[in-house]
Amino acid sequence: AQSVSQHNHHVILSEAASLELGCNYSYGGTVNLFWYVQYPGQHLQLLLKYFSGDPLVKGIKGFEAEFIKSKFSFNLRKPSVQWSDTAEYFCAVNPTGFQKLVFGTGTRLLVSP
Amino acid sequence: SQTIHQWPATLVQPVGSPLSLECTVEGTSNPNLYWYRQAAGRGLQLLFYSIGIDQISSEVPQNLSASRPQDRQFILSSKKLLLSDSGFYLCAWSVPSGAYTDTQYFGPGTRLTVL
Numbered sequence: 001a002q003s004v005s006q007h008n009h010h011v012i013l014s015e016a017a018s019l020e021l022g023c024n025y026s027y028g029g030t031v032n033l034f035w036y037v038q039y040p041g042q043h044l045q046l047l048l049k050y051f052s053g054d055p056l057v058k059g060i061k062g063f064e065a066e067f068i069k070s071k072f073s074f075n076l077r078k079p080s081v082q083w084s085d086t087a088e089y090f091c092a093v094n095p096t097g098f099q100k101l102v103f104g105t106g107t108r109l110l111v112s113p
Numbered sequence: 114s115q116t117i118h119q120w121p122a123t124l125v126q127p128v129g130s131p132l133s134l135e136c137t138v139e140g141t142s143n144p145n146l147y148w149y150r151q152a153a154g155r156g157l158q159l160l161f162y163s164i165g166i167d168q169i170s171s172e173v174p175q176n177l178s179a180s181r182p183q184d185r186q187f188i189l190s191s192k193k194l195l196l197s198d199s200g201f202y203l204c205a206w207s208v209p210s211g212a213y214t215d216t217q218y219f220g221p222g223t224r225l226t227v228l
Contacts, residue, residue: 004156006156034216036219043219043220043221043222044157044203044205044219045218045219046216046217046218049216090156090157092157099145099162099164099170100147100159100162100172101157101159101217102159103149103156103157103158103159104156105155105156106156106157
């Protein structure tokens with residue numbers, strides 16, 4: 001069965017620190033990849049997505065993610081985090097041809113001012 | 114613009130009682146609809162998805178069921194709740210895009226506590 005692993009469950013950073021959240025998936029075929037974010041008290045919302053083309057994807061609020069097919073990874077990065085980035089981040093995979101997303105367990109990020 | 118509504122926002126129910134959670138989408142037609150459950154430390158687990166009225170697929174065996182009586186209405190039900198049904202239930206929709214899922218848009222969720 002398809003699965004998504006997010007190895008960092010809790011991350012605490014100071015403002016201006018760099019961020020990288022890991023995401024690995026297990027599926028041998030073509031996939032579409034997503035990062036979703038849930039800010040405190042808000043809906044889960046899309047941060048960025050990869051369907052095809054340039055494996056380095058840029059999203060909202062300065063986030064980017066790189067798809068490395070050989071490593072089955074789609075890590076999320078931001079060079080300098082802000083207090084407002086405090087949220088829970090979810091990686092998700094859509095195996096092409098399937099009408100569903102498989103989510104990781106999420107990473108709670110706390111950015112201290 | 115499209116909006117998605119869920120109610121109730123919070124619910125506390127005794128074990129063995131029935132459940133009905135409702136999700137409605139506005140501003141789009143024939144959306145794909147999804148029910149997820151978010152349990153602590155377990156991410157989002159897809160429970161059901163629907164590509165049309167009365168077309169519902171179940172992802173995991175459980176004592177929950179889903180129905181789609183109208184194009185933009187998706188209902189999650191149970192006849193008898195279990196303690197393990199506690200969690201945060203999210204409804205989502207997407208625009209069908211050929212054979213694969215496009216971006217999913219999530220509702221505000223329902224926090225269910227079964228005592």
